[in-house]
Every structure is written in structure tokens, then in C-alpha cells.
Amino acid sequence: MTHSRRVLLVSLIAGACCAQTPAAAQAQAADAEIWKDFAAWSEAAKLQPPGSKLTMPAAYVEHLQASGVSPEEAKRRCDRMNVLRRGSLDTERVYWNGAFKFGAGPSTPLRLLQEALVKVKPGRALDAGMGRGRNAIYLASIGWDVTGYDMSPEALKVAAGDAARAGVRLKAVEAKHDTFEFGENQWDLILCSYNYMRMSDPEWPGVLLRALKPGGIVVFQTSYQGSAASESLQLWKQFKLVRFEDVDAGIVEDDWGPSRTNRTVKLVVRKE
Numbered sequence: 001m002t003h004s005r006r007v008l009l010v011s012l013i014a015g016a017c018c019a020q021t022p023a024a025a026q027a028q029a030a031d032a033e034i035w036k037d038f039a040a041w042s043e044a045a046k047l048q049p050p051g052s053k054l055t056m057p058a059a060y061v062e063h064l065q066a067s068g069v070s071p072e073e074a075k076r077r078c079d080r081m082n083v084l085r086r087g088s089l090d091t092e093r094v095y096w097n098g099a100f101k102f103g104a105g106p107s108t109p110l111r112l113l114q115e116a117l118v119k120v121k122p123g124r125a126l127d128a129g130m131g132r133g134r135n136a137i138y139l140a141s142i143g144w145d146v147t148g149y150d151m152s153p154e155a156l157k158v159a160a161g162d163a164a165r166a167g168v169r170l171k172a173v174e175a176k177h178d179t180f181e182f183g184e185n186q187w188d189l190i191l192c193s194y195n196y197m198r199m200s201d202p203e204w205p206g207v208l209l210r211a212l213k214p215g216g217i218v219v220f221q222t223s224y225q226g227s228a229a230s231e232s233l234q235l236w237k238q239f240k241l242v243r244f245e246d247v248d249a250g251i252v253e254d255d256w257g258p259s260r261t262n263r264t265v266k267l268v269v270r271k272e
Contacts, residue, residue, distance in 0.1 A: 008139030028088070031084055037064075038081045042098030047158070057082075058101040089151065089176065097154040100132050109138035109270040110193050111254065115242070116144075116219045116268045126211070128177065129195025133159030140168035144189070147182045149173040162177060182211035192220040199224070199265050200232040209238055212271040217242065228266045239269035 046133050048054060057078055064074035085095035096104070104247045113135055122143035127136040130148030132155050138165065140146045148170060150156055165171045173180065177197060182190075190208050197204055199220060208218050218239070229246040245266040252259040 008168050019127065033078065034077050034080050037077075038098075038202040039094050042094055042101075043072050045098055045101050047154075048099045048103060052103060052105045054102060056104065058180075061103060089140045093151050094163070096131075096152040100152055100155040100158050102131070102156075104130055105134070105194075106254070107134055108136050108254070110191075110221060111242075112221050112266050112268070113191060113193070113219050116217065117189075120189070120217070123181070123213075123216075124186065125191065126182070126187045126189045127193075128180070128197065129192070130159060130172070132194075133162055133172070135162050135191055135193055136170050136172075137166050137168055139189075139191075140170055147171040149175040153178045156195060182207055184210050185213050187212055188216045190216070190218050192222070193217065194222050197222070199267060200227060200235070202235055205235045205238065209271055214271055218266060220269075221266070222264040222265055223259045223262040225262050229263070236269055240272050241268075242270055243268040 013135035014059045014235050038060065041060060042056075045056075045059070060081070061071075061074045061078050064183075065071060069077065073270065081095075085091045093214075099100060119192060119254060122139075123145070125136075125139045125144040125146045127133070127139070127146060132154075133148060136148040148159065149172070150159075151174070154175055159170065159172055177195075192204075192208075197220070199222070208270050212218070224246070230244070233241070233244065243266065245264075247264050247266070249262050250260055252264045
């Protein structure tokens with residue numbers, strides 16, 4: 001290639017890159033404005049009374065339309081917000097702080113948890129990523145000494161209020177999975193229910209094994225994407241397997257929404 005042709009090619013590439021930059025910058029600015037507006041609205045949103053049917057997405061779309069945004073654009077911004085919130089733990093915290101003000105998630109205790117405890121004597125339980133406390137409150141109501149943690153302070157406020165109305169006591173801690181001190185030989189039960197822990201993550205079997213007392217159990221349920229979940233069972237080989245299910249999307253209809261569109265993994269294991 002001659003020198004003049006190389007110069008021309010470099011100039012064309014540079015020109016194309018410069019032409020794309022304003023559009024990319026505009027897209028980033030649009031995303032930044034969408035998130036800024038949502039975060040401000042979410043922080044200012046009031047806690048909804050028990051039994052309210054208003055969901056956070058619906059309330060946010062109403063807010064946008066009341067601000068003069070068209071219905072189509074309001075929906076687009078809400079959908080985009082739902083993508084942006086997955087960018088980091090900080091944005092997830094902002095999202096869930098708002099969502100739990102609107103009673104996000106199911107209110108009844110996890111069916112797998114109820115079934116796993118039929119013949120188990122109450123002891124010390126940890127609800128990891130407890131959300132607004134539906135499972136922690138259930139455990140406390142049947143005699144368990146319950147500690148729960150969550151990264152969302154608004155979730156913990158809701159949990160405290162619901163626990164008070166139910167007449168039970170919980171210890172609630174603001175923490176993330178990587179900042180909570182699980183300890184050693186502390187728990188008779190550890191619950192991981194739709195809490196962003198992955199069964200296939202090699203970190204958690206060891207952490208939970210150390211944290212459990214001998215004879216203690218882990219109850220684990222979450223929606224699942226990827227290869228066959230049974231391939232991850234090898235990571236849990238130091239436990240005694242009590243129950244394992246990998247069920248198709250839509251089979252679990254009485255819990256968190258992602259299980260309606262993704263497979264669900266159910267795992268119960270015991271420390272020997």
C-alpha cells in the first residue's frame with residue numbers, strides 16, 4: 001500500500017470514529033439522565049401501606065407521565081432503567097431501596113423452606129439477602145432465632161415493620177454477601193432464596209459449610225440460567241445431599257417472577 005493510501009485510510013477511520021462520538025455521548029447522557037431522575041424519584045418515594053397493589057414500575061411510569069413525558073417514552077425510560085440498574089451493586093441497591101417501598105416480591109414464605117423444616121428442630125437461622133423478611137418472619141413465628149441481612153436499608157425497614165406487626169423479633173443487619181460475617185459453627189439453618197447467590201459459584205459452599213453447625217442445613221432456591229445445574233453439585237460434595245431439583249421455566253409460579261421465565265434450582269444440603 002502506498003503512503004498516500006495509508007494516510008487516506010487512517011483519515012477515513014479517524015473521521016468515522018469522530019462521527020460516532022457525539023451519538024455515543026448523547027446515548028450516555030440520555031442514560032445518565034434516566035438514572036439520575038429514577039434515583040431521585042426512588043429516594044423520595046414514600047413507603048406504601050401494607051396491601052397496596054401499586055408496583056414500582058407502574059408508579060415510576062406515572063411519575064414520568066405527570067412530568068409531561070409521553071406514555072411511549074415513559075415506558076422506554078422505565079425499561080431502560082431496568083437495564084441500567086444491573087450495572088453495579090450500588091445501582092442495584094438504589095433499585096431495591098425503591099422496589100421494597102412498594103412491597104416487591106412475594107409475601108408468603110418459600111414453599112421449599114416450609115417443606116425442608118417439617119422434621120427440623122428450631123435453632124439459629126440466617127436469612128442471607130432477606131429482602132423484606134417474608135421468610136425470616138415465618139421462621140421466627142415457628143420458634144427460630146433469626147438473623148437476616150440485606151444490602152437495602154429500605155428492605156430492612158419494611159422487614160422491621162412487618163415483624164412488629166406479626167409479633168416476632170428479628171436481628172436485621174445491613175450488609176452485602178461479601179461484607180457479612182458468616183462466622184464458623186454458628187447456624188443451624190442458612191437460607192439463600194433468590195438473593196443473587198449462584199449455586200455454581202465455587203465460593204459459597206465453603207463459606208456456608210464453615211458457618212453451619214454440624215447437622216445444620218442450607219436451603220437454596222433461585223432462578224437459573226446456563227448449563228445443567230446438576231454439573232454444579234460437585235461443588236457441594238462435602239455436604240449430604242437432601243434434595244435437588246432443576247425445573248423448567250414456569251413450573252414455579254408462586255414465587256419470584258424470574259422463575260416464570262427461567263429455570264429454577266432447588267437445593268437442600270446438610271453438614272454432616
